[in-house]
Amino acid sequence: MSLAFLLTTLIVVATPGTGTLYTLAAALTRGPRAGVVAAVGCTLGIVPHLLATVTGAAALLHAGATAFQVLKCAGVAYLLHMAWTTLRDKDALVTGEREAAPPSVRQVIVRGVLINILNPKLTVFFFAFLPQFVSAGEPHALVRMAGLGGMFMLTTFLVFAAYGLPAGAVRGRVLGRPRVMAWLRRGFAASFVALGAKLAATTR
Template sequence: MLTLAQALPFLLAAVLVTASPGPDNLMVLGMGMSRGRWQGIAFGLGCALGCLSHTLLAVVGVSAVIAASPWAFTALKWAGGGYLVWLGLQALRSAGSGPVAASLAPRQGWQTLFLKGMLANAINPKVVLFFLSFLPQFVVPAQGQVGWQLAQLGGLFTLQAALLFGLLGYFAGTVGGWLNRRPRAGLWLDRVAGLVFVGLGLRLITQR
């Protein structure tokens, strides 16, 4: 099982990453504002559960790398750390999110929106790279069962994403209006997320 020293820092970083303005949560906001809170919740839950596919890839891929060679795992950590630093620098340089738009697309059932959200997340190659970079640094190889540790971390990420996206869908009108009235709020969320990414990337590169 994960230790508290693993779970708490991971959960804090995961919440900051999920809350920072990005395609997924902005789509959830737009969906909730235009089609209703339950449609927004359905789409958001689909996006969150799409993370399970990336968790599976991380479990299989990282476990295989560790089994292949310690040097390969070190190379993966350096590559993952560099990717996180790059993401952080991009966020620090960004101009913040634009206004949250309410989509005027035809209304659809919550089942369809749930599946669309899951598919949109599952096929996103950037999310695959993020999971391969983000999850391994919270793994403690000395504890053994690396695959099980990765699965628990991915499950924890999915649960917090489902909660946050569900709340975003439910309060979409209120949150979207607040962000549209305060464009600099998105900018500061990007800055915080950027610092988190850079810090995590450097930690992954330098840890032994």
């Protein structure tokens, strides 16, 4: 495991994006535990992209404009859906629909998984990123790529949890201030819209 890979992975994962935003919103809404659960969901959402890369399906996605566009449109639609439900729900920052009870662990994980599954940039990123750290003639290239992908997932979970735990810790102070909550909802909704617009503008 090279230092270059670890540093690059840390920079990529720590850069705020949809997964980070979702984890922060879950933590601020439901507490530190929900932040960690959201981090688990976002991490699991990496698995399909990693499998696509390791099995070579990423090459087809990279070459096929139609496949990329379909997945990209689904991702944009889901981000806009997250923005709408975040803005309209005055009881929670992020929900799939208006709920009388807090979302279950399964629901939080599923939403985190969808956030990352519906992001075609992850597959393209893995396709361009992982091979750089595998020698051309290496006999166990697939195993090494899988190991590197596993390290990327572990780093993702640790960084996202590091975002979510402090956010959950200050939740009590935030929830007691309706005006702060209102601005947070607007801020998260605007961020989801901005990320959706950024994804929509992505060509490859």
